[in-house]
Amino acid sequence: GAVVSQHPSWVICKSGTSVKIECRSLDFQATTMFWYRQFPKQSLMLMATSNEGSKATYEQGVEKDKFLINHASLTLSTLTVTSAHPEDSSFYICSAGTSAYNEQFFGPGTRLTVL
Amino acid sequence: GQQVMQIPQYQHVQEGEDFTTYCNSSTTLSNIQWYKQRPGGHPVFLIQLVKSGEVKKQKRLTFQFGEAKKNSSLHITATQTTDVGTYFCARGAQKLVFGQGTRLTINP
Numbered sequence: 165g166a167v168v169s170q171h172p173s174w175v176i177c178k179s180g181t182s183v184k185i186e187c188r189s190l191d192f193q194a195t196t197m198f199w200y201r202q203f204p205k206q207s208l209m210l211m212a213t214s215n216e217g218s219k220a221t222y223e224q225g226v227e228k229d230k231f232l233i234n235h236a237s238l239t240l241s242t243l244t245v246t247s248a249h250p251e252d253s254s255f256y257i258c259s260a261g262t263s264a265y266n267e268q269f270f271g272p273g274t275r276l277t278v279l
Numbered sequence: 280g281q282q283v284m285q286i287p288q289y290q291h292v293q294e295g296e297d298f299t300t301y302c303n304s305s306t307t308l309s310n311i312q313w314y315k316q317r318p319g320g321h322p323v324f325l326i327q328l329v330k331s332g333e334v335k336k337q338k339r340l341t342f343q344f345g346e347a348k349k350n351s352s353l354h355i356t357a358t359q360t361t362d363v364g365t366y367f368c369a370r371g372a373q374k375l376v377f378g379q380g381t382r383l384t385i386n387p
Binding site (some may be wrong): 209 | 375376378
C-alpha cells in the first residue's frame, strides 16, 4: 500500500499562535488530499479537500481563513491553523489515494493542543 | 453528502464472543468502506463493498452489503484482544463521509 506521513505528530501551542501541519505522500503522487478533524471519542469529520495547484474546497462550517490549506506539489499538502484557540484542540488527519487502490491512506495524525 | 448511521456506539465483549456493527443509510450507496482505528492511531482500510448483497470475508471478519445497498454490517467471530479499536463505515470513494463508529472493547 501507499504511505502517507504527517508532521508534527503532536504540537502544543499558546492561544493566538499559528500552527502548520504537513501531509506528505511518500511513494506516490496525490493531486488530491483530504483533511479531517477528530475530537475525542468522535468520528472523523471532513474539513476540506486539498487540490494540487488550486484552491482548497472547504466543507460547510469550516472557516477557510482560519484553516489555510496549501497544496503546492503532488506530494505535499499543508494545513495551517491560524490564531489557534483551545477549541481548535483536536486530532487532525490527512488522507490521500491513488488510482491503483480503492482505499484512502491516512497519515498518522497530528494531535494539536492549544493552551 | 448524506450521513451514514452506525450502531452501536459502544460494545464491550468477553474475549471469544462475537461482535457486530451496523451501518445504515437513508439513500442508496454506490459503495461502502470499512476502516479500523486503534486507540491513538489512524484509520486503516479494511474493505470496500460495491455489489448489492455482497459478502466478503477476511479471516474472522465478515462484511455484508445489503440487497438495497442501504445498509452494511461487519461481524467479527470469536473476538481477540487485537480486535480492540473503533470500527467505522464510510461512504464515498476518495472524499469519505464516516459513520459515528463503534468502539469495541474486550475483556480478556
